[in-house]
Amino acid sequence: MELEDNKLMSKTFFWMFIGLLGTAIVAWYTYSSGLFVDIITNGYFNILLILEVVVVLLFSFLFKKLSPMLVAILYFIYSMLNGVSLSTIFIAFELGSIIQLFIVSALLFGAFALIGYITKKDLSSWRTLLFGILIAGVILSLINLFLGNSMLDLILDWVILFVFFGVTAYDVNTIKQLKLDSNLNQEKLYIYGAMQLYLDFINIFLRVLSIFGKRRD
Secondary structure, X not given: OHHHHHHHHHHHHHHHHHHHXXXXXXXXXXXXXXXXXXXXXXXXXXXXXXXXXXXXXXXHHHOOOOOHHHHHHHHHHHHHHHHHHHOOHXXXXXXXXXXXXXXXXXXXXXXXXXXXXXXXXXXXXXHHHHHHHHHHHHHHHHHHHXXXXXXXXXXXXXXXHHHHHHHHHHHHHHHHHHOOOOOOXXXXXXXXXXXXXXXXXXXXXXXXXXXXXXXXX
């Protein structure tokens, strides 16, 4: 069983890495080529965000019905779209700061992923608390777009960062539990896991960048 778990997690993290690599390449190309200027000035950015939400919803609700190939395609489509939207971080933050905090985020993510992997405890009971806090944080973040309170922004960044530490451990633990589900196509499980962990890492990175990133003058 432990050997199977190791194989599953190896595949999951490999696919997560490929997704992140694709996102990074697309983000840098979109920024360095100046494509992001056209996207923002022509009003395509909001359309891009909507497309990302649509792909995530399709992935989440149709995961069990779609073939492994279609699930993989949706995953890579999302990672590419996300790369385009994340190109904006190169406008707001210095490149050196982005690279350093990406490494810091990877270390933090790895630590909490390891906790979720090695623990013998079922972390499913964390779900309600973690996602309850996360939803509340997202709602407050949307409200603060109109309030413009910088202190509330900082507090929310810290709260959501710690929530995603917990979500990372929870997701890794859940992936291990899903391995036991005979009704789930095991060929798709590592893609599902890669998507969940990809989202966890991106959220940790963005919060760390927002809190500690060195902004451009």
